[in-house]
Amino acid sequence: MRHIISILIENESGALSRVAGLFSARGYNIESLTVAPTEDPSLSRMTLVTSGSDEIIEQITKQLNKLIDVVKLIDLAESAHIERELMLVKIKTSHDTREEVKRMVDIFRGKIIDVTANSYVVEMTGQSSKLDAFIHGFEEGSIIEVVRSGPTGISRGEKGLHL
Amino acid sequence: MELSGGHILVQCLKDEGVEFVFGYPGGSVLHIYDAIFHQDEVKHILVRHEQAAAHAADAYARATGKPGVVLVTSGPGATNAVTGIATAYMDSIPMVIISGQVPSPVIGSDAFQEVDTVGITRPCVKHNFLVKDVNDLAETMKKAFYVATTGRPGPVLVDVPKDMTDPNIKVPYKYPKKISMRSYNPVVTGHKGQIKRAVEMLLTAQRPMIYSGGGVILGEAHKELTELTQLLGYPITNTLMGLGGYPATDKQFVGMLGMHGTYEANMAMHESDVILAVGARFDDRVTGKLAEFCPYAKIIHIDVDPASISKTVKVDVPIVGDVKPVLEQMLELIKDSKIKPSKSALDSWWQLIQSWRDVHCLEYDRNSKVIKPQYVVEQLYQVTHGEAYVTSDVGQHQMYAAQYYHFDKPRRWINSGGLGTMGFGLPAAIGVKLAFPEANVACITGEASIQMCIQELSTALQYHAPVKIINLNNRYMGMVRQWQEFSYESRYSQSYMDTIPDFVKLAEAYGHVGMLIEKPEDVRGALEHAFALKDRTVFLDFITDRTENVYPMIEAGKGHHDMKLRVAPGTPVDRELS
Numbered sequence A: 001m002r003h004i005i006s007i008l009i010e011n012e013s014g015a016l017s018r019v020a021g022l023f024s025a026r027g028y029n030i031e032s033l034t035v036a037p038t039e040d041p042s043l044s045r046m047t048l049v050t051s052g053s054d055e056i057i058e059q060i061t062k063q064l065n066k067l068i069d070v071v072k073l074i075d076l077a078e079s080a081h082i083e084r085e086l087m088l089v090k091i092k093t094s095h096d097t098r099e100e101v102k103r104m105v106d107i108f109r110g111k112i113i114d115v116t117a118n119s120y121v122v123e124m125t126g127q128s129s130k131l132d133a134f135i136h137g138f139e140e141g142s143i144i145e146v147v148r149s150g151p152t153g154i155s156r157g158e159k160g161l162h163l
Numbered sequence B: 001m002e003l004s005g006g007h008i009l010v011q012c013l014k015d016e017g018v019e020f021v022f023g024y025p026g027g028s029v030l031h032i033y034d035a036i037f038h039q040d041e042v043k044h045i046l047v048r049h050e051q052a053a054a055h056a057a058d059a060y061a062r063a064t065g066k067p068g069v070v071l072v073t074s075g076p077g078a079t080n081a082v083t084g085i086a087t088a089y090m091d092s093i094p095m096v097i098i099s100g101q102v103p104s105p106v107i108g109s110d111a112f113q114e115v116d117t118v119g120i121t122r123p124c125v126k127h128n129f130l131v132k133d134v135n136d137l138a139e140t141m142k143k144a145f146y147v148a149t150t151g152r153p154g155p156v157l158v159d160v161p162k163d164m165t166d167p168n169i170k171v172p173y174k175y176p177k178k179i180s181m182r183s184y185n186p187v188v189t190g191h192k193g194q195i196k197r198a199v200e201m202l203l204t205a206q207r208p209m210i211y212s213g214g215g216v217i218l219g220e221a222h223k224e225l226t227e228l229t230q231l232l233g234y235p236i237t238n239t240l241m242g243l244g245g246y247p248a249t250d251k252q253f254v255g256m257l258g259m260h261g262t263y264e265a266n267m268a269m270h271e272s273d274v275i276l277a278v279g280a281r282f283d284d285r286v287t288g289k290l291a292e293f294c295p296y297a298k299i300i301h302i303d304v305d306p307a308s309i310s311k312t313v314k315v316d317v318p319i320v321g322d323v324k325p326v327l328e329q330m331l332e333l334i335k336d337s338k339i340k341p342s343k344s345a346l347d348s349w350w351q352l353i354q355s356w357r358d359v360h361c362l363e364y365d366r367n368s369k370v371i372k373p374q375y376v377v378e379q380l381y382q383v384t385h386g387e388a389y390v391t392s393d394v395g396q397h398q399m400y401a402a403q404y405y406h407f408d409k410p411r412r413w414i415n416s417g418g419l420g421t422m423g424f425g426l427p428a429a430i431g432v433k434l435a436f437p438e439a440n441v442a443c444i445t446g447e448a449s450i451q452m453c454i455q456e457l458s459t460a461l462q463y464h465a466p467v468k469i470i471n472l473n474n475r476y477m478g479m480v481r482q483w484q485e486f487s488y489e490s491r492y493s494q495s496y497m498d499t500i501p502d503f504v505k506l507a508e509a510y511g512h513v514g515m516l517i518e519k520p521e522d523v524r525g526a527l528e529h530a531f532a533l534k535d536r537t538v539f540l541d542f543i544t545d546r547t548e549n550v551y552p553m554i555e556a557g558k559g560h561h562d563m564k565l566r567v568a569p570g571t572p573v574d575r576e577l578s
Helices: A015-025 A052-068 A098-107 A128-136 B004-017 B025-038 B050-064 B074-088 B117-124 B132-151 B192-203 B216-219 B224-233 B265-273 B324-337 B345-358 B373-381 B395-402 B425-435 B454-462 B478-487 B503-509 B521-534
Strands: A001-010 A031-036 A041-050 A072-074 A079-093 A111-115 A119-126 A143-147 A152-155 B002-004 B020-023 B043-046 B068-073 B095-101 B127-131 B155-160 B170-172 B208-212 B236-238 B253-256 B274-278 B298-303 B317-320 B390-394 B443-448 B468-474 B513-517 B538-543
Touching: A001 A015, A001 A052, A001 A152, A001 B395, A015 A031, A015 A041, A015 A052, A015 B117, A031 B002, A041 B155, A052 A072, A079 A128, A098 A111, A098 A119, A111 A128, A128 A143, A128 B208, B004 B025, B004 B132, B020 B050, B020 B425, B025 B068, B025 B095, B025 B155, B043 B216, B043 B454, B050 B068, B050 B074, B050 B095, B050 B425, B050 B454, B068 B074, B074 B095, B074 B117, B074 B155, B095 B117, B095 B132, B117 B127, B132 B155, B132 B425, B192 B274, B192 B298, B192 B324, B208 B224, B208 B265, B216 B224, B224 B324, B236 B265, B253 B265, B253 B395, B265 B345, B298 B324, B373 B395, B373 B443, B373 B468, B373 B521, B390 B425, B395 B443, B395 B468, B395 B478, B425 B443, B425 B454, B454 B503, B468 B503, B468 B521, B503 B513, B503 B538, B513 B521
Parallel strands: B020 B043, B020 B068, B068 B095, B095 B155, B127 B155, B208 B236, B208 B274, B236 B253, B274 B298, B298 B317, B390 B443, B443 B468, B468 B538, B513 B538
Antiparallel strands: A001 A041, A001 A072, A031 A041, A079 A119, A079 A143, A079 A152, A111 A119, B002 B170
């Protein structure tokens, strides 16, 4: 099963490689990983999407907690949460297709943020499945480039992952 | 007080009460070595290879319970130490390694003797640090000792770029008395509810087993474990790392378990209905085939490391905490409990165990015309009255040592259990001897293992660390040969050396005493003579039976009840179990 693990980690050089190294050394799978500093510059927030049996996920969270740099973590999949992913897509356009692409972007509530004679760059956020659906809505060959951030997430309600 | 980085490091070691630093100098650590030169409180032990520095410091820690300290230079100094660091990591040994690094402005430029030490050691340390500011040095050292010695212990490396120890840059020195880290708070006391459940489960067991490991020794819980075991009257087995955690000569001890464990220990595990695992980690050499591991048992597991719980074997009652306070809490509950262990169930359980003991799985040919390795270990046990510190290398001799030297006290059995590092024994013996100059220290080894760190004979002489090397010389890498005999139709591929040095001459060349022993009747006298030479390192080269195997053996992929024995069991013990 897919899990989103959200980690507060010391913002130290090498902290990211400790996490990445743990996954490769123990043969766990990382689907995506995002990391950025938080409002407290000494802490980074990492969102990691992984999958595995309950036993494997239990080991993953235990092993992550064991890393000295990891301050706290939660498995977002255990409770109600919101997840979003940012995607930037460069799409081929022509005189004939521009309108259709624009309509698609509107349906998915994206934004066109760059326009040339032959292309659009579209910005879109949402659940990963929505971004997948948008991509699949285009014919093969019409997409020049896709850049995705990987999902980030936050729990619903007033409780939060903080110190 | 203003000090340069080199002096700060040495002062930190003094403030930590460090007695010995095991190391080897080089370019990046010269400032530190100059600071060492200016004092004699912290004694530096110059090894002959950095691997040995790590092993000696590691063994010092195993024997004393205090963290071992290593100092190596950048590049090859650090990479040579990696085997020793990984050895300590696998066995959770507290150790602090200071490694030199090229000056920070040139890090990343492939400078002379540069290697990414923090990167290379990351998977085999509990934690590591790269010092980027000399003002952080003292606090980083404090953190290193704190992390290394608390929770589940382990090695911590501090990588120090050369400019951090520049003698011209002096900063105020203050060694923190205490340190707290928001990201590191090891759990100490166990969950009360879980402990209560565990005690109830234990007291109502029909065929209970206590299975304890290295955590009991690291956690200084041998007294509590012994008290609990004797209060309950239950059988107990120790892992390879746990030997000495319970007195081996006590009647409730059924021997070591696992791949080369005793028949009675493994059978009792297999047929047990409640297992109390204390500071043991269900290593594959202990469990054998997981699907067949302890099929009838409910398992209680006490461990300071939550990640060790339910890692390979799902447990029924997990208790995260230091083994000592948890066992204390359990003892209290057991004493107060109205439930008492069922005497009749326990009697029939012990009867069954006796039938397994009657197999005498450790018997061997005592009338052999060639020296049996087991005989040498038995004689060593007698000559040293079971009181010696015994280090070992890795292979058959290690298993003979574990099976035939009966450790009644913790911290006497010093071996590389997890990583299985050949070359560990001799530097380890030196580390132990330095810690306990008056004690008898024996290194049980083989002619293959000993050659992996033989250069340390020179260190033993320089620092007057007279150890006795018990070389069980069978002219084979015995354990490899044994596996090849069992699993590869005796194709002994590369498991013997056509040339083996004359160890007697070699010992003499290093300034020690060498002895060659070829007949069983000479074994006892040679050992007595060697231990009588109190101030000399003696290399005893025992020419042993080439084809002897370690029994019992659970071959790879087999369960505890499926052991290969030297002698087939006399009476089959097949019976129906509920």
